Amino acid sequence: MAEYDADVIVIGSGSLGSLAAQEIARAGRSVIVLEAGPDTPDWKITQNYRTSARKGNPQAPFGDVPYAPGSMSPGYVNAQMEDMNAWPGTLRIVGGTSRHWTAATWRLLPDDMTLKSTYGVGRDWPLDYDELEPFYTAAEYEIGVNGMDGFDESGQGRGGTYPPRSKPFPTPPEAKPYAVQRLQTQLAPLGYRVDIAPSSRLSVPYDNRPACVGNNICNWNCPIGAKHSGYHVVQKIRDLGVEVRANAVVDKLEKGKGGKIVAVSYLSPDGTRTRLTAKVFVVAAHGFETPKLLLVNDIANSSGMVGRNLMIHPMIHMTWLSEDPYWVGRGQNIHGSIMQRRNQPDRDRIPSTRYDLLNGPHTLSMAQSALKDGKIGAELDNAIRENTSHAFTIEALTEDLPDPSNSVEVNPRWRDALNQPGITLNYKVSDYSKANLSRMMDDYSNFLRATNGKRVKPPTTFVCESHIMGTVRMGKDAADSVVDSDLRCFDHENLFLVTTGVMPTSAGVNPTLTGMALAIRAGRLIAAEV
Amino acid sequence: MAFDVEFIMRNHFSPTRRRVLMGLVAVAPATLFLSSGITLAADQASVDDDSFLRISRTITGTDTLSVDTSQRIKGLLAERIDQFMPKLKDLADAMQKTGGSREEMLAALTDDQVDFALAIARPWYLGYVGTPSGSVLKDDAEFATFLDAQAYAKISGILPFLTYPPGAAGWWEAVPEGVDASDLPKGVASWDFQPRESYEIAAPDPAWRAYAAGDNDSIEAAQNALSSASNLPTTGSAEKTGDQ
Numbered sequence: 001m002a003e004y005d006a007d008v009i010v011i012g013s014g015s016l017g018s019l020a021a022q023e024i025a026r027a028g029r030s031v032i033v034l035e036a037g038p039d040t041p042d043w044k045i046t047q048n049y050r051t052s053a054r055k056g057n058p059q060a061p062f063g064d065v066p067y068a069p070g071s072m073s074p075g076y077v078n079a080q081m082e083d084m085n086a087w088p089g090t091l092r093i094v095g096g097t098s099r100h101w102t103a104a105t106w107r108l109l110p111d112d113m114t115l116k117s118t119y120g121v122g123r124d125w126p127l128d129y130d131e132l133e134p135f136y137t138a139a140e141y142e143i144g145v146n147g148m149d150g151f152d153e154s155g156q157g158r159g160g161t162y163p164p165r166s167k168p169f170p171t172p173p174e175a176k177p178y179a180v181q182r183l184q185t186q187l188a189p190l191g192y193r194v195d196i197a198p199s200s201r202l203s204v205p206y207d208n209r210p211a212c213v214g215n216n217i218c219n220w221n222c223p224i225g226a227k228h229s230g231y232h233v234v235q236k237i238r239d240l241g242v243e244v245r246a247n248a249v250v251d252k253l254e255k256g257k258g259g260k261i262v263a264v265s266y267l268s269p270d271g272t273r274t275r276l277t278a279k280v281f282v283v284a285a286h287g288f289e290t291p292k293l294l295l296v297n298d299i300a301n302s303s304g305m306v307g308r309n310l311m312i313h314p315m316i317h318m319t320w321l322s323e324d325p326y327w328v329g330r331g332q333n334i335h336g337s338i339m340q341r342r343n344q345p346d347r348d349r350i351p352s353t354r355y356d357l358l359n360g361p362h363t364l365s366m367a368q369s370a371l372k373d374g375k376i377g378a379e380l381d382n383a384i385r386e387n388t389s390h391a392f393t394i395e396a397l398t399e400d401l402p403d404p405s406n407s408v409e410v411n412p413r414w415r416d417a418l419n420q421p422g423i424t425l426n427y428k429v430s431d432y433s434k435a436n437l438s439r440m441m442d443d444y445s446n447f448l449r450a451t452n453g454k455r456v457k458p459p460t461t462f463v464c465e466s467h468i469m470g471t472v473r474m475g476k477d478a479a480d481s482v483v484d485s486d487l488r489c490f491d492h493e494n495l496f497l498v499t500t501g502v503m504p505t506s507a508g509v510n511p512t513l514t515g516m517a518l519a520i521r522a523g524r525l526i527a528a529e530v
Numbered sequence: 531m532a533f534d535v536e537f538i539m540r541n542h543f544s545p546t547r548r549r550v551l552m553g554l555v556a557v558a559p560a561t562l563f564l565s566s567g568i569t570l571a572a573d574q575a576s577v578d579d580d581s582f583l584r585i586s587r588t589i590t591g592t593d594t595l596s597v598d599t600s601q602r603i604k605g606l607l608a609e610r611i612d613q614f615m616p617k618l619k620d621l622a623d624a625m626q627k628t629g630g631s632r633e634e635m636l637a638a639l640t641d642d643q644v645d646f647a648l649a650i651a652r653p654w655y656l657g658y659v660g661t662p663s664g665s666v667l668k669d670d671a672e673f674a675t676f677l678d679a680q681a682y683a684k685i686s687g688i689l690p691f692l693t694y695p696p697g698a699a700g701w702w703e704a705v706p707e708g709v710d711a712s713d714l715p716k717g718v719a720s721w722d723f724q725p726r727e728s729y730e731i732a733a734p735d736p737a738w739r740a741y742a743a744g745d746n747d748s749i750e751a752a753q754n755a756l757s758s759a760s761n762l763p764t765t766g767s768a769e770k771t772g773d774q
Contacts, residue, residue, distance in 0.1 A: 331702030458744030
């Protein structure tokens with residue numbers, strides 16, 4: 001009889017957990033992946049979307065199971081939000097929340113990882129860009145990122161590829177929608193530079209996945225697999241012999257001698273409990289469920305930082321009607337961005353910001369608005385056509401700073417079908433993030449002016465991205481950090497946390513590619529150890 | 531005449547294939563609305579279905595609405611609108627009385643009739659009834675249709691129904707039908723293209739900034755407000771300052 005059920009047990013089957021599992025399995029180690037949610041195929045999600053009354057809700061096609069609630073399940077999140085009435089959407093499903101990401105794959109800049117020493121705010125990371133760069137490359141080649149070399153992603157006009165890359169993008173740039181072509185020429189006279197937004201939606205067939213054909217439901221789940229999701233990695237690790245168990249709600253981590261983790265146990269939907277042992281354990285349950293599991297089990301928290309420093313990228317968007325038609329909605333959900341506010345010299349006071357040129361169609365919202373105004377008949381048809389064709393939305397993703405009072409906590413007052421607790425979120429938009437408001441309004445007014453546009457409503461309301469960072473942060477010091485630069489818990493040498501929750505600062509870009517790079521790095525390290 | 535909605539609902543939700551096919555053949559297009567001779571009667575379920583479909587065709591201006599979708603929407607609305615059948619009959623009578631084109635029939639409706647017509651239009655255009663949530667998975671919304679949803683259908687030649695793209699990778703690069711792009715510079719479709727060699731962001735225009743921030747409802751109002759402010763006599767301000 002084997003001494004352990006597996007060499008490594010990974011809790012969470014999303015992109016990050018699956019990529020770590022893949023590295024470990026490729027090295028010939030045995031791996032079991034435990035996923036709380038169901039195994040629902042892509043075709044079913046597409047069908048659910050088509051028959052959903054909630055086409056504006058990216059969570060809806062994935063459903064809601066009573067034994068593994070997500071952050072948008074009624075009552076699961078007790079949100080104590082200040083200056084914002086929104087919180088990140090998460091999925092508990094095989095493949096994880098990456099199944100409904102937009103697929104934006106920005107790298108961090110070197111300065112993003114040295115925020116304290118460069119700008120005097122936030123924290124420095126315990127590793128630098130050069131150390132992470134090979135793993136960014138590995139992640140990009142794993143998921144097939146499309147992009148363009150020769151462009152300064154910092155927005156500071158360096159005149160070449162930046163940040164530095166050891167290899168070119170694995171796939172060529174995707175086609176540029178007419179809407180972006182038009183807006184680019186409108187904004188240039190006022191000094192705004194539009195560039196491609198790299199993404200993991202394939203521009204050409206790659207790794208047995210087809211090229212994107214513009215289904216335009218990236219945020220709901222790509223119907224054809226042109227957009228990377230954790231579900232693709234799950235299929236690959238199954239081929240490597242990894243056992244992926246769905247509907248396995250892990251609620252216990254057992255501590256043994258010397259602080260080592262000796263076992264996990266999980267509940268099945270019928271309440272049956274199963275206990276598993278391994279040499280190494282990886283918790284990869286994104287930035288909410290990871291700290292929740294640690295807090296419930298009083299694990300890894302000698303620093304008191306588990307669940308603290310929640311960062312979710314405050315965001316304000318503006319929709320306007322230009323005098324020129326764009327027909328936004330042809331292509332994918334995002335193609336282009338404006339990066340000039342990403343890393344300006346005054347970042348000690350004003351946060352990094354990126355403007356995304358959103359490319360989801362405005363059809364439904366414009367029809368809703370026209371019907372609300374009482375339009376009917378030809379007047380209604382004309383309003384839908386005119387407003388849908390002339391609308392554009394840009395969103396401003398704003399950098400967060402770590403603040404211990406912004407947190408995710410266990411909420412024992414709410415229980416799911418397996419008697420597991422809910423979570424409480426405490427979050428206040430920081431003064432640092434708010435310092436962006438004046439400059440952002442300058443830019444939004446310029447966008448209106450450049451397009452002779454009519455805004456739909458003033459861009460003054462914060463919402464957030466579904467980016468969860470900081471809640472199990474990495475650092476050099478066990479006194480103020482949960483994991484080290486290898487994602488190993490300071491308190492438990494055989495416990496690793498593979499989640500964007502380890503990011504000590506948020507930067508001004510989507511965190512997932514960085515999380516993938518860290519996951520691959522940790523996976524290789526674990527494979528070498530076991 | 532009173533209508534037994536429950537009776538009608540029970541008898542409408544399981545259409546036989548024959549009835550559906552008969553409906554497809556029998557229901558006249560919207561342009562023939564007047565000559566169709568609407569009759570609404572509780573004991574003539576198929577006539578009620580036909581009437582709802584005819585009214586829906588008139589409201590949407592679309593002759594190709596499906597019978598199945600029409601029955602589903604009628605059922606959803608009957609569950610949610612008080613006095614649905616009498617209101618449907620009233621609307622049918624009004625449209626029949628007016629006759630003429632779609633716009634003439636709609637223009638002749640009373641305010642109450644327009645409200646009811648809008649209630650019918652909403653699921654046909656939006657594809658749902660109720661108010662769907664964009665975040666927490668709890669609301670009163672129900673699915674009505676996707677491929678019959680007129681908001682998408684009216685512009686489907688330019689914006690495809692989501693998940694039904696019209697071509698291979700890259701089709702979105704082309705200029706949309708009916709758009710004049712003759713002024714765009716050559717090469718703009720490439721990501722290598724940049725309109726300028728270097729970029730310096732312009733300072734905001736005060737009027738546009740005030741408009742963006744919501745200080746004014748239009749750019750014209752913002753410009754007028756700033757113009758008025760700049761024309762104020764400066765001595766007044768100075769005196770006021772001096773008084774403080």
